[in-house]
Amino acid sequence: xxxxxxxxxxxxxxxxxxxxxxxxxxxxxxxxxxxxxxxxxxxxxxxxxxxxxxxxxxxxxxxxxxxxxxxxxxxxxxxxxxxxxxxxxxxxxxxxxxxxxxxxxxxxxxxxxxxxxxxxxxxxxxxxxxxxxxxxxxxxxxxxxxxxxxxxxxxxxxxxxxxxxxxxxxxxxxxxxxxxxxxxxxxxxxxxxxxxxxxxxxxxxxxxxxxxxxxxxxxxxxxxx
Amino acid sequence: xxxxxxxxxxxxxxxxxxxxxxxxxxxxxxxxxxxxxxxxxxxxxxxxxxxxxxxxxxxxxxxxxxxxxxxxxxxxxxxxxxxxxxxxxxxxxxxxxxxxxxxxxxxxxxxxxxxxxxxxxxxxxxxxxxxxxxxxxxxxxxxxxxxxxxxxxxxxxxxxxxxxxxxxxxxxxxxxxxxxxxxxxxxxxxxxxxxxxxxxxxxxxxxxxxxxxxxxxxxxxxxxx
DNA sequence: GCCGGGAACTGTGTATACAATGTCCCTGTA
DNA sequence: TACAGGGACATTGTATACACAGTTCCCGGC
Numbered sequence: 001x002x003x004x005x006x007x008x009x010x011x012x013x014x015x016x017x018x019x020x021x022x023x024x025x026x027x028x029x030x031x032x033x034x035x036x037x038x039x040x041x042x043x044x045x046x047x048x049x050x051x052x053x054x055x056x057x058x059x060x061x062x063x064x065x066x067x068x069x070x071x072x073x074x075x076x077x078x079x080x081x082x083x084x085x086x087x088x089x090x091x092x093x094x095x096x097x098x099x100x101x102x103x104x105x106x107x108x109x110x111x112x113x114x115x116x117x118x119x120x121x122x123x124x125x126x127x128x129x130x131x132x133x134x135x136x137x138x139x140x141x142x143x144x145x146x147x148x149x150x151x152x153x154x155x156x157x158x159x160x161x162x163x164x165x166x167x168x169x170x171x172x173x174x175x176x177x178x179x180x181x182x183x184x185x186x187x188x189x190x191x192x193x194x195x196x197x198x199x200x201x202x203x204x205x206x207x208x209x210x211x212x213x214x215x216x217x218x219x220x221x222x223x224x225x
Numbered sequence: 226x227x228x229x230x231x232x233x234x235x236x237x238x239x240x241x242x243x244x245x246x247x248x249x250x251x252x253x254x255x256x257x258x259x260x261x262x263x264x265x266x267x268x269x270x271x272x273x274x275x276x277x278x279x280x281x282x283x284x285x286x287x288x289x290x291x292x293x294x295x296x297x298x299x300x301x302x303x304x305x306x307x308x309x310x311x312x313x314x315x316x317x318x319x320x321x322x323x324x325x326x327x328x329x330x331x332x333x334x335x336x337x338x339x340x341x342x343x344x345x346x347x348x349x350x351x352x353x354x355x356x357x358x359x360x361x362x363x364x365x366x367x368x369x370x371x372x373x374x375x376x377x378x379x380x381x382x383x384x385x386x387x388x389x390x391x392x393x394x395x396x397x398x399x400x401x402x403x404x405x406x407x408x409x410x411x412x413x414x415x416x417x418x419x420x421x422x423x424x425x426x427x428x429x430x431x432x433x434x435x436x437x438x439x440x441x442x443x444x445x446x447x448x449x450x
Numbered sequence: 451g452c453c454g455g456g457a458a459c460t461g462t463g464t465a466t467a468c469a470a471t472g473t474c475c476c477t478g479t480a
Numbered sequence: 481t482a483c484a485g486g487g488a489c490a491t492t493g494t495a496t497a498c499a500c501a502g503t504t505c506c507c508g509g510c
Binding site for chain 2: 040048072075082086090140141150151
């Protein structure tokens, strides 16, 4: 694997996991020393982060981690509704019934388990990721998938901002199961409607859950332009 | 302006305008000689083209201009329906009535003119571009706008593949006028419906218009896995 | 005490050299 | 004739050096 790939993935993870906070300056020299590689691959990694929207280039100052505001959450969910609803419809149309029946069954099992004693967060999130991949595959639309990839990056960052409570987790799993079932059945309308319901509830949950800090601790930079 | 920016924009234009055909290899050394700059900024330009999806990186062989197939056109219009319909709705909701009334009036003027003797293609396309920008502004959603930017790049390439006939041009202008009018009126439902109609007609036009060559003249590379 | 200018510094933009890796062709053999 | 292997070539990946631009801070003047 290339050095620039390693640096890109590491930095991306750091940003998504909030180890690198908004406003943080990512100097080329500093990062090249951190990873023990030269500036060239670092430059490429920073370019990719900028293209992803996770960082912004400030002339003369360097690349800084981008901010996330409540406005951004609204905007992200708006785009997500457009993409996810369409993806659900297309997946229902060009479905792979077996795959989605299996996902629905697994999700229902998770729902039952979440109502019980333990909450297997990791298992659930892994399952959701597999469902995302299954939908991408079913839509058979590389452009839609590319747009989803970029969007999910930002959503992952926002999600990490607040801790989803267990009740919401169980209901989210149930909503996902509903979507998977509708796709397996080939019910486009239901798949889209269920997706819309899920997104509305998710947004609601994000907006009502106490977050770490919407306004990050004073960034190293002064509020410039 | 940076050398890498110039190279990026020039190469992007070349690809969108079909001066660089799919399968064409963009060697770093070759391009650096063409632009009279070193490999470093060329590398950055090629990275951006790859991120845009206009080119693909093949290890050991170089970056090649990406292919466009009928399947891609279908996929592009699928994504476009998702994004444009949502954008039209949002624009109608958060509208700037004056701006869209003005656009509607201009578009209607173009329709009248297109039914007359001359067809001012450039004027029409410029108007559509301004309307796209107005919608982007009205949606006030940077993530949606970013997705649109990427999509429009590919659509521009596809559009250049066939010559839109004058009748279709006039009808397209009328459809745009309808959309602008609906947005100006704040009619979300009508704005979305009119957009859907326009896209269906556009796709139909692209698919029925004779194109240069769907399968490009044998690319320099052999069909490699 | 405030404003303006200049110099030093920090950091990016570009060029070039070197290393690693994949491809393609040629040759030998079955 | 088909296939495997090896070597030369081409091309990218990385490191390093230098030039230029922007920012910041200090000093002098008002």
